[in-house]
Amino acid sequence: MHDTTDQHLFERVLQDNDQLADENRHHFDDMGAYVVNFMSAPGAGKTTLILELAKRLKDKLSVSVIEGDMVGDLDAERLRTAGVSAFQISTGRSCHLDAAMIARLLHATPHPEGQMIIIENVGNLVCPAEFPLGEHLRIVLLSVTEGDDKPIKYPVIFHNCDAVVLTKTDLIDHVDFNFETVEKTVKALNPKVELFKVSTKNGDGLDEFLAWLEARHSITLTASAV
Amino acid sequence: MHEAAVALAILKRAVAAAEASAQKEEKAYAETAENTAPIFDVVKIVVQVGEFRNIDAESLEFTFSALRKEFPRTQNTELELINIKAIALCSLQNHQFHPEPANYFSCTICGGGIQNLISGKELDIVNIEIEQCLTETAA
Numbered sequence A: 001m002h003d004t005t006d007q008h009l010f011e012r013v014l015q016d017n018d019q020l021a022d023e024n025r026h027h028f029d030d031m032g033a034y035v036v037n038f039m040s041a042p043g044a045g046k047t048t049l050i051l052e053l054a055k056r057l058k059d060k061l062s063v064s065v066i067e068g069d070m071v072g073d074l075d076a077e078r079l080r081t082a083g084v085s086a087f088q089i090s091t092g093r094s095c096h097l098d099a100a101m102i103a104r105l106l107h108a109t110p111h112p113e114g115q116m117i118i119i120e121n122v123g124n125l126v127c128p129a130e131f132p133l134g135e136h137l138r139i140v141l142l143s144v145t146e147g148d149d150k151p152i153k154y155p156v157i158f159h160n161c162d163a164v165v166l167t168k169t170d171l172i173d174h175v176d177f178n179f180e181t182v183e184k185t186v187k188a189l190n191p192k193v194e195l196f197k198v199s200t201k202n203g204d205g206l207d208e209f210l211a212w213l214e215a216r217h218s219i220t221l222t223a224s225a226v
Numbered sequence B: 001m002h003e004a005a006v007a008l009a010i011l012k013r014a015v016a017a018a019e020a021s022a023q024k025e026e027k028a029y030a031e032t033a034e035n036t037a038p039i040f041d042v043v044k045i046v047v048q049v050g051e052f053r054n055i056d057a058e059s060l061e062f063t064f065s066a067l068r069k070e071f072p073r074t075q076n077t078e079l080e081l082i083n084i085k086a087i088a089l090c091s092l093q094n095h096q097f098h099p100e101p102a103n104y105f106s107c108t109i110c111g112g113g114i115q116n117l118i119s120g121k122e123l124d125i126v127n128i129e130i131e132q133c134l135t136e137t138a139a
């Protein structure tokens, strides 16, 4: 007897992650925390930018940072040294944070708290795009030293984000990086995306990016208070 | 390499489907007072993968065939991947177009961007084929 039965169905493969991400989102909303997920290739400048933002936000908002790394806690240590509340998630062999890792950290003691929680995802332009965490904002960093063809090679993450921050603009004269090419590609992939240019080295563009981030934060708070 | 996480999610779902069939069958057996616990194997699982998902088919197939050995009911399960082409609705004039690197992902007719994707974001299980085996060793 070898009957086979077909079960025609329709299920999202990553529905468990998506569901947990929804639960995280509710949890964040209940905590009154606005959550921003920073994604990029390794070395694009996530930790440096987050440190800069945390320093500037400190007097206005309570901020904590979640650091995702495959091994070690160097970045979290870097932030703590600067007086920023930072939590490390070591992902081990996983090349991205997932919603379950965030959920575990939220239920641990101590856990990240504050009006803004900044997440630094594992350095990678591929995998983090597939795993929403429950964040309110998704931000992709691209450093000018990486080349202007990154959005062409990794379209999915640029399609699935709210803002793209071009970093290390102080180095622009030393590299072949065409802003127009990037802008054209990113705006086609994601017409509503916000585009920023920053340098943490000379401070260019930081105020504009910070102002936008604060505006998004307060819009969301007002909306959820209604 | 998140394909391992994706392969595991697919296998988890396949195992659950095999168990559900076994349970359903067990009830029927109980009614006829027969004592052999039914066992089901997963023969095949069909997954749709959109062009706008970061899934590398080759590495998904590779990790799947390694990881299926971890579960008794998926030892020989075949994975069929169906590629779904991306079709975008243009942000300027609602044209339908195929977003491609050659055009910087913009509309081939008017140069607009991707308003939304009509298809291309799929990562869905659409069919699981299950077979009852006579004994545990039949697997």
Ligand SMILES: Nc1nc2c(ncn2[C@@H]2O[C@H](COP(=O)(O)OP(=O)(O)O)[C@@H](O)[C@H]2O)c(=O)[nH]1
Pocket (backbone or CB within 6 Å): A040, A041, A042, A043, A044, A045, A046, A047, A048, A049, A123, A167, A168, A169, A170, A171, A198, A199, A200, A201, A202
């Ligand atoms: N010249 C320059 N270097 C930067 C800038 N931002 C970050 N870096 C450097 O780039 C390297 C990687 O930065 P990091 O923040 O650790 O990147 P992450 O891996 O994305 O977290 C470090 O050596 C930083 O000092 C910038 O705006 N200009």
Ligand SMILES: [Mg+2]
Pocket (backbone or CB within 6 Å): A046, A047, A048, A075, A120
């Ligand atoms: Mg870092």
Ligand SMILES: [Zn+2]
Pocket (backbone or CB within 6 Å): B090, B091, B092, B093, B094, B095, B107, B108, B109, B110, B111, B112
């Ligand atoms: Zn068009």
